[in-house]
Amino acid sequence: MRAILADDEELALRYLEKQLLAIGSVEVIGKYADVEEALEAVAANPPDVVFLDIEMPVLSGVEAAELLAQRAPGTDIVFVTAFEEYAVKAFELNAVDYILKPVEKERLARTVARLAERKGHPPIPPASRAVMIRSFQVLEMDLAKTEPIPWRTTKAQELFAYLLHHRAQPVRKDALLEVLWPEVDIKRGYTQLYTTIYQIRKTMESLGADVRIVNYEKGYRLELNDVKIDAEEWEKGVMETKLEPGTLELHLGLLELYRGDYLAEYDYLWAESERQRLKTICFRHVMRLAEWLDSEGKRMEAVSVYYRALRMFPYSEEVHFSLMRQYAKLGDWSSVDKGYAALERMMRDEFDSEVPQPIRSWYREHKRT
Structure with missing residues (x-):
C-alpha cells in the first residue's frame, strides 16, 4: 500500500x-x-x-x-x-x-x-531475512544468495548507485539531472528521471528487498531500513574491532569482505573520491594486520597477508618492500631476491623508474650479509 x-x-x-x-x-x-x-x-x-x-x-x-x-x-x-x-x-x-x-x-x-x-491489500510483514547490498567491485545484492541486480537499464543502475552513495541525505532532482542526463533538455530529463525511479522501485519490489526511494521535498532519498551495505559494515568493522588474538578471524573476514575497490567495475566519476578513501583505509588495515601478525610471531601468516596486499596493491613500493623484509626475517634469501626482481620490473614497466634509493641500499646491505 x-x-x-x-x-x-x-x-x-x-x-x-x-x-x-x-x-x-x-x-x-x-x-x-x-x-x-x-x-x-x-x-x-x-x-x-x-x-x-x-x-x-x-x-x-x-x-x-x-x-x-x-x-x-x-x-x-x-x-x-x-x-x-x-x-x-x-x-x-x-x-x-x-x-x-x-x-x-x-x-x-x-x-x-x-x-x-x-x-484489498493483505498486510505485508516486514522482511525477516538479512539483506546486504554489495558495492565492492560490482553492485550486487545478497538475498538467498549473492547475485547481480537485474537492472532494466544502465541508467537505473547508476541512479540507484548514486542514491546509495548519498544514502544519508536527500538528493535534489536537478542535481540528478546534472549527473546522469547532462546533455538532455530539462523536460525530457525529468521524464527520464521519473521513468528510471519507477524502474528502480519495481526492481526492488521484484527482489523483495526493503529498499525504498522516498520523495523528499524537491528530490529523493534512499531508505535502506534493515538492509546493510558491505562497504559500511566493512568500514565499521575495521575501525571498531581491535587487533588482538580473539579478533584475528574477524579481521581475516574483513579482508574477504573487501572484494575489490568501491564500484570499481563502473566508470562513475562521482564515486572516485569515496573509492580512494576506502582504498586508503583498506591499505592501512591490511598492512597493520600483517605487522601485528609479525609482532605475534606468526611470520608465515604475515607473509600470506602481505601477498594478499600485493594482489590488492600491485604497484605499491611499500608492500613489495614489506614482503621482502618479512622473508629476510625468515631467512628466506631466495624469496628476498625474487621480491626485489619483481619490484625492479614493476618500477620499470609501470613508472619507467628505478627502485627507490632506500630500498636499493637495504637490498645491497642484505646481499653483503
Missing part, C-alpha cells in the same frame, strides 16, 4: 514514517512539509492513502482534503493532528480515520489494517 505524508513539522513527518515502516505494510512514496507540494505529488502519482496533518500554514488539512477529493477521488485520507475538535469535520470529508498525536503504533496499526481491508 502506497502512502504520502503531509505535515509542516519535520519531526512529526519522520516519526510517522518510522512508525509506518515498523508496521511493515506501507510504502511511503513521499513526505512533504509543504501541503501544496503534496497535492502536486498526489495528482501526478496518486497513492492509496494520504496521511494529512490538519493544522498547516497557507492551506489547512481540511482544505487540502477537499482538493484531494477532486484531484484523486480514489485516494483515501487519514487525518493526523493534535486537535480532537476536528474529528467531526474529518468524517464529514469521508476520511478513513482520524489519529491523534503523538501517534501510537498500536493505534496506527489498526488504521493500516482498515486501509488494507478497504484496498
